[in-house]
Amino acid sequence: MIYEIHEMVLRVIVVTVGHRRDIYR
Helix, strand or coil: CCHHHHHHHHHHHHHHHHHHHHHHH
C-alpha cells in the first residue's frame, strides 16, 4: 500500500516538474 502511494507521489512530482519547466520556458 505504501509503495503504491509513493509511486503516485513520484508521478505527481514528475508532472509538477514538467509543468514548471513548461512555465519557465
